[in-house]
Amino acid sequence: MPMFKPREANTDRAEPFNNGPCPDCRVHNKWCFCDKFPQLKSKTPVHFLMYHREWFLTTSSVYFAHKILLDSELQFRGKKDVTPDVQRMKPENYTPLYLYPDEEAVELTPEFLANLAAPPSLIIPDGSWRQVKRFKRRVPGLSSVQSVKLPPGPLSEWHLRTSPRSDGVCTFEALARALSIIEGPEIEDSMMEFFRIMVNRFLIVRKGKEYAKDKTQLQDSTQNHRHCR
Ligand SMILES: [Zn+2]
Secondary structure (H helix, E strand, O other), X not given: OOOOOHHHHHOOOOOOOOOOEOOOOOOEHHHOOHHHOOXXXXXXXXXXXXXXXXXXXOOOHHHHHHHHEOOOEEEEEOOOOOOOOHHHHXXXXXXXXXXXXXXXXXXXXXXXXXXXXXXXXXXXXXXXXXXXXXXXXXXOOOOXXXXXXXXXXXXXXXXXXXXXXXXXXXXXXXXXXXXXXXXXXXXXXXXXXXXXXXXXHHHHHHXXXXXXXXXXXXXXXXXXXXXXX
């Protein structure tokens, strides 16, 4: 099936800003934060498996994780007549791990990682609790992949949707934490720096600019697009 590389839409945008939402960061052009997108490379292969309708939710955290992790891949689940290709989620010479706190999940710790025969790659399911629970049962070849869960950590900073995950963080945060355990804290720091800007922009759009934490950034952004509203 075709792979989706939506980040290509982010380059070389010659069209002037208009009053609609930005097609890339999905907020009103006035608050566009495309210039804040980092370009990150994880050492760990990351493969998103997303319930297809999630893609169209403006606050899909995986949409953004996929955009900023340059080498990540994404496939959809739940589309009619399309079966995800599990082989693509299991790159050679890696141990695939399914990041989801289901009943079989073991805690992702340095000790656990030290005992793996090959370095880990991550499969990141995304959808409602119910949808994601079905992924492992219904996607052929996925049930044999070891599930992993995060050790207890700080509270979520995601205030936009209720988390379907029992560990209480959104998928973006879960991935950032998992990568930190596997690779060290730098990648989590870069991801979360962007995450905070993103959450803040969504809050401003929903609730008004008094939610802006960094007024300077917003002023810059507004000046750039002053023809908007
Ligand atoms: Zn944008």
